[in-house]
Amino acid sequence: MTELLTCAQMRDIERRAIESGSVTGLDLMERAGQGIVDAIFAQWPELLRQRGPVPAPPRYFRQDEGGYFSRRRAVVLCGPGNNGGDGYVVARLLHRMGWQLTVFGMGEVEDMPPDARVNRTRWSALGPVVPLTCDAFLAVSSGRGLADVYVDALFGTGMTRPVQGEALKVLDVLAGSGGDDFASRTVAVDAPSGLCLDSGHVPGRPEGYGRGLRSVALTVTFDSPKVGHVIGIGPDICGRLAVCDIGLRPWREFEGDQIDPDAPGGTMRHMNVRLSGAPMVREGRRDPEDIARHLLKRASGGHKFDHGHCLVVSGGVARTGAARLAARAALRIGAGLVTLAVPPDAVAEVAAQTTAVMVREVTGPADLAKVLEDRRIRSICLGPGLGVGARTREMVAVALEAGRHVVLDADALTSFADDPGALFALIEKGRVVLTPHGGEFARLFPEIDARLNAPRLLADDEAWHTALAAQGGPLYSKVDAAREAAASSGAVVLLKGRDTVIALPEGPAAVHAAIGARAAPWLATAGAGDVLAGFIAGLMARECPPGDAAECAAWLHVEAALAFGPGLIAEDLPEMVPQVLRGLENGDQPHLVGQ
Ligand SMILES: NC(=O)C1=CN([C@@H]2O[C@H](COP(=O)(O)OP(=O)(O)OC[C@H]3O[C@@H](n4cnc5c(N)ncnc54)[C@H](O)[C@@H]3O)[C@@H](O)[C@H]2O)[C@@H](O)CC1
Ligand SMILES: Nc1ncnc2c1ncn2[C@@H]1O[C@H](COP(=O)(O)OP(=O)(O)O)[C@@H](O)[C@H]1O
Numbered sequence: 392m393t394e395l396l397t398c399a400q401m402r403d404i405e406r407r408a409i410e411s412g413s414v415t416g417l418d419l420m421e422r423a424g425q426g427i428v429d430a431i432f433a434q435w436p437e438l439l440r441q442r443g444p445v446p447a448p449p450r451y452f453r454q455d456e457g458g459y460f461s462r463r464r465a466v467v468l469c470g471p472g473n474n475g476g477d478g479y480v481v482a483r484l485l486h487r488m489g490w491q492l493t494v495f496g497m498g499e500v501e502d503m504p505p506d507a508r509v510n511r512t513r514w515s516a517l518g519p520v521v522p523l524t525c526d527a528f529l530a531v532s533s534g535r536g537l538a539d540v541y542v543d544a545l546f547g548t549g550m551t552r553p554v555q556g557e558a559l560k561v562l563d564v565l566a567g568s569g570g571d572d573f574a575s576r577t578v579a580v581d582a583p584s585g586l587c588l589d590s591g592h593v594p595g596r597p598e599g600y601g602r603g604l605r606s607v608a609l610t611v612t613f614d615s616p617k618v619g620h621v622i623g624i625g626p627d628i629c630g631r632l633a634v635c636d637i638g639l640r641p642w643r644e645f646e647g648d649q650i651d652p653d654a655p656g657g658t659m660r661h662m663n664v665r666l667s668g669a670p671m672v673r674e675g676r677r678d679p680e681d682i683a684r685h686l687l688k689r690a691s692g693g694h695k696f697d698h699g700h701c702l703v704v705s706g707g708v709a710r711t712g713a714a715r716l717a718a719r720a721a722l723r724i725g726a727g728l729v730t731l732a733v734p735p736d737a738v739a740e741v742a743a744q745t746t747a748v749m750v751r752e753v754t755g756p757a758d759l760a761k762v763l764e765d766r767r768i769r770s771i772c773l774g775p776g777l778g779v780g781a782r783t784r785e786m787v788a789v790a791l792e793a794g795r796h797v798v799l800d801a802d803a804l805t806s807f808a809d810d811p812g813a814l815f816a817l818i819e820k821g822r823v824v825l826t827p828h829g830g831e832f833a834r835l836f837p838e839i840d841a842r843l844n845a846p847r848l849l850a851d852d853e854a855w856h857t858a859l860a861a862q863g864g865p866l867y868s869k870v871d872a873a874r875e876a877a878a879s880s881g882a883v884v885l886l887k888g889r890d891t892v893i894a895l896p897e898g899p900a901a902v903h904a905a906i907g908a909r910a911a912p913w914l915a916t917a918g919a920g921d922v923l924a925g926f927i928a929g930l931m932a933r934e935c936p937p938g939d940a941a942e943c944a945a946w947l948h949v950e951a952a953l954a955f956g957p958g959l960i961a962e963d964l965p966e967m968v969p970q971v972l973r974g975l976e977n978g979d980q981p982h983l984v985g986q
């Protein structure tokens with residue numbers, strides 16, 4: 392399990408560490424700088440080898456500092472805050488190894504925070520700080536060719552407004568707008584500067600810097616990945632993400648007073664780590680044992696009903712495919728029994744195309760209520776192909792009033808676009824999962840959606856700059872949006888996308904990012920969402936708590952897509968489940984983000 396931190400949480404951990412008296416801010420900055428240097432040589436081991444004949448010692452080289460001479464060159468861009476402070480440490484450490492450094496700085500030394508000021512002053516004893524301008528930056532590379540490494544230490548977790556002026560021009564050049572490939576030699580400190588580490592967006596430039604998306608080679612972050620590294624465009628511009636341990640673990644340990652084995656959120660709630668009252672966000676990468684515990688069937692309970700009965704409600708004739716996909720998925724993930732509730736006109740169509748899934752004629756809401764008198768039905772899936780309108784609203788109401796575990800997807804969500812409150816009033820906490828994609832989310836939660844999209848739209852708006860600065864930086868993120876939606880609806884909300892976010896009404900959230908070795912762009916195929924809804928319903932039929940069901944289903948969904956590979960269509964997803972489960976049983980390592 393990887394914890395993802397917000398910028399505020401990271402600052403909080405650092406503050407608590409420093410207040411404990413065990414460590415100083417300067418210690419942390421030194422560790423961060425050393426971590427970046429180590430990460431640079433891990434990324435490019437060839438840089439440790441001497442290049443060409445030994446040159447004359449650099450002007451500022453001090454014999455007593457040891458090291459060796461090298462012709463390696465680095466350009467370090469240092470901002471006005473502690474991110475810049477890390478940059479000055481890197482410059483000093485590389486200089487000690489005999490590297491030739493060009494160090495650009497922003498702002499006045501007296502305006503810098505204390506630790507960064509100390510490190511800028513230390514560097515100034517070794518070499519000059521060149522005021523950052525685009526012309527000066529270009530002059531360095533045009534005269535002597537590209538340096539071996541560029542260190543982007545302009546802004547990190549303290550970025551409070553869109554980058555502008557000379558810094559923006561330099562970042563554009565660094566991203567390749569002038570045609571030179573700086574990006575493949577760039578290491579970003581904490582973040583490619585300008586990336587909001589809470590939202591994964593570059594305010595004012597949703598598409599990133601330079602000519603579209605140019606990723607730096609390496610981003611080195613501290614203690615834990617931040618939310619913005621894995622959502623939005625973060626993964627597209629961060630390159631390889633290295634997480635550097637700077638000894639802060641004791642200050643972000645679980646505080647231990649919240650363990651409640653019967654909590655409706657299941658184990659997700661147990662993982663909740665409290666800091667300043669704010670529940671922490673986790674990356675949706677569970678330990679394989681944890682995933683296996685939920686996905687694999689236990690040996691006990693040999694009867695099909697021991698594994699639960701799942702009811703999937705189908706649309707009418709020629710609209711049954713989506714529900715059939717969901718039903719197949721529920722069966723494959725191990726619900727003991729799956730029944731499709733089908734309107735009379737579509738029974739023949741469905742019966743002709745199903746075997747293990749059972750078919751039951753259901754004329755309408757009253758009939759559904761009757762079917763649900765069978766207490767063995769533990770979970771219900773409504774939405775895929777169901778049609779938008781009053782009938783669907785009534786079916787949803789019956790399902791929610793029946794006190795079962797319910798997944799609402801697609802049309803079941805859109806049917807409440809005119810009155811989302813009517814839906815939320817029916818939701819019993821701990822029983823319901825909503826699985827909207829972006830469009831459905833906007834229909835159900837228009838105000839939250841407006842906030843989610845406002846920062847990017849209004850990035851050049853002066854009022855927004857002021858509001859953002861007053862708020863201390865973070866943009867409203869997809870995680871914030873899913874959390875707020877979960878809190879206001881009382882349901883577990885799974886907000887889909889490459890960066891699927893799952894939020895519990897109680898606050899904890901998980902991000903399932905299909906990035907790195909888990910990138911599965913071919914999952915964006917018609918019907919994939921129906922299969923996901925079926926996985927969740929199937930797991931809930933097996934008594935998996937809704938939060939865990941949503942998380943494990945999201946994991947399985949991507950894992951099944953990876954197991955199949957390109958060319959995938961939605962029908963293939965349930966058929967890959969046995970292979971994925973076999974892998975879990977054998978203890979195979981699942982695909983991990985960042986591999
Ligand atoms: N929190 C921690 O535990 C640690 C933080 N460290 C470093 O400290 C960084 C955070 O430092 P800070 O909080 O000082 O923040 P930053 O250094 O990221 O940025 C803050 C400074 O940039 C200015 N600024 C923000 N946005 C700007 C913009 N668009 N244009 C121009 N100026 C802008 C602010 O006015 C302020 O001077 C981290 O990213 C990391 O690199 C490390 O030293 C290790 C420990
Ligand atoms: N680039 C991507 N990488 C991984 N998963 C993706 C990507 N794009 C979309 N998905 C997933 O594909 C599914 C699409 O579901 P949805 O939008 O409901 O479509 P449909 O209704 O056609 O099934 C969601 O689970 C979403 O998270």
Ligand SMILES: [K+]
Nearest residue numbers: 543546580582
């Ligand atoms: K940076």
